Amino acid sequence: MSDRRKRARREEANDRPNVNPRRVAFDAIRAVTADNAYANLVLPRMLAETDNTGRDAGLATELTYGTLRSLGTLEAILAAASGRDVRALQQDLVDALCLGAYQLLYMRIPAHAAVATTVSLVKAAVSPRVSGLANAVLRKVAAKDLDEWAEELATGDRLADLSLRHAHPKWITAEIEAVLGPDELPAALAADNVAPPVHLCAKPGRITKGDLSRESRGGVHGQWSPYAVYLPGGDPGRLKAVATGLAHVQDEGSQLVALALAEAPLEGPDRAWIDLCAGPGGKTGLLGALAAQREAALDAVEIQPHRAELVAKAARGLPVTVHTGDGRTFGEPGAFDRVLVDAPCSGLGALRRRPEARWRKQRSDIDDLAVLQRELLAAGLRLARPGGIVAYVTCSPVIAETEEVVAAVLKAGGAEPVRSEWLASRVPDSARGEASQLWPHRHGTDAMFLALLRKTG
Structure with a gap:
């Protein structure tokens, strides 16, 4: 490479803002906390803009995702270390302190380096006036490891203490325990904090x-x-x-529940399939490819126009017709042989992939979603022909979004549950009554729920 080109590259690198991976992580965290952005969308763009690649990109990703995953626990520890409610501090300082505390408690970065780099970040990105406070608080955090902090902050409330140790809101911990029971609960919570491939x-x-x-x-x-x-x-x-x-x-669990619908035994015609809640299109793409091999056709319905465009892109070249519309009112009764109802849900089965999601959800969100889920599943059964198969899928294990939705629709009549023998024989420990449930800690997939129903009348 010529000297001129080398100089040009050095000058270009010097002109790029925020190339330090810790600053990139801080800016990504700020976008999430201040602007309600999604880390998986903003971080890749920031990495590209700042030319962070390789190990630097890996460090920025670990810092961003790890800090956001652990926010509740980090803030509790910072409150104890500072002797004040962190909500009384300016949010950008709290974000920087959480970033530093994550390095101290969850990573192998030496304490002096984690403190020094965070204090420098506070000076540059927050304010020099609060750098002394940041230094004092982080040094107190560094005096104990995570287990010692968890022991110090323990209340004797089993679920609350598990929630603090594993960085989950208590209500989510309770919902997971309601399905799994207490013995598997720690493993399930821990799995949510391991970044998946x-x-x-x-x-x-x-x-x-x-x-x-x-x-x-x-x-x-x-x-x-x-x-x-x-x-x-x-x-x-x-x-x-x-x-x-x-x-x-596409997560392997998402593939499995779509395949379970495609592999379910079916008597009679098998040419007309429908994906009733298709965006962003992963399951549509897989089902469309299978439909092509079986000389079937797939309709895909998505209510949001921009997500319908993503579905069309995922299904390009496949026998898929994309419709922008509401799945609850779409189509003619009895027109389809196989129906997928991949219902909008809380997404609590994919917390390991969405680091900020656990802190944004509220238990009250579940009740509103359950109403929509029942309506969509009833619509799916309306669209199925007698003998047709409907798959009800959520990326959530929560009882109110899974078993209770299915039970309410079955109570109305016209359908019967069908066990997925294909999935049960392929994936051990996936049965949940007549339905199926995948888990990160058992199967390495998202916590996908599947119930197959056969239209009876």
């Missing part, structure tokens, strides 16, 4: 998972889905197979 889906008939894993240079075959590949790292969008639509990003 990217899961890819090799669209059947378009690319094999062997070819996809070879193209990804280190990707390994998924454990359960015949189309899943685990990506070891990097940007999946840079893979040619993903960029050209031969494969797409």
Whole structure:
């Protein structure tokens, strides 16, 4: 490389703002806390804009996702260390302190380095006037490890203490225990805090998972889905197979529940399928590829226009017709052989992938969602022909979004539950009564719920 080009690159790098990965993480956290942004959307853009790659990008990602996942616990520890309610402090200072405390309590960064870099960040990004406070508080945080802080802050309330130790709101901890019981609860909470690998889906008939894993240079075959590949790292969008639509990003659990619908035994015609809540299109893409192999056609319904566009992109070249509309009022009764109702839900089954989600949800959100879920499942049964199969799916294990929704719709008549023998035989410990439940700590997937129903009248 010529000296001129080297100088140009150095000058270009010097002109880029905020290239320090800790500053990138801080800016991403601020976007989430101040602007209600989503970390998985803002962080990749910030990394690209600041030219952070490799180890620096990895550090920024760990700092951002880890801090956001642990916010409730970090704020409780900071309150104890500072002797004040952190809500009385300016939010940007709290964000910087959480970033520093995460390094002290969850990472192997030496304490002096974590404190010094955070104090420098406070001086540059918050205010020099509060740098002394930041230094004092973080030094107190560093005096104990996470277990010692958890012991000091323990109240004797089992669920509250588990929630603090594993960084979950208490109400979410209670909802998970209601399904799993107390013995598995700590493992389930811990699994929510482990960053998962990217899961890819090799669209059947378009690319094999062997070819996809070879193209990804280190990707390994998924454990359960015949189309899943685990990506070891990097940007999946840079893979040619993903960029050209031969494969797409999709959690293995999401693949399994879609496949369970496709593999359910069905008597009579099997040509008309529908995905009633299709956005953003992962399950549509997989079902559309299977439909192409079986000479079937898939209708995909999405109420939000911008999400309908994503569905159309995911289904390009497949026998899929995308409709922008409300699944509760779409279509003619009895027109479909297989129906997927992937209902809008709390998303509590994917907390490991959405670091800020647990702190944004409220228990009251569940009640409003359950009404919509019952309406959509009833609409799905209306669209199914007699003998047709309906799959009710949520990315949530919460009883009010799963068992209670199914029970309410079955009580109205016209359908019967069907056990997914395909999923039960492939994935151990996935049965939940007649339904199915996947778990991060058991299966390495998102906590997907599936109930299959057969239309009887």
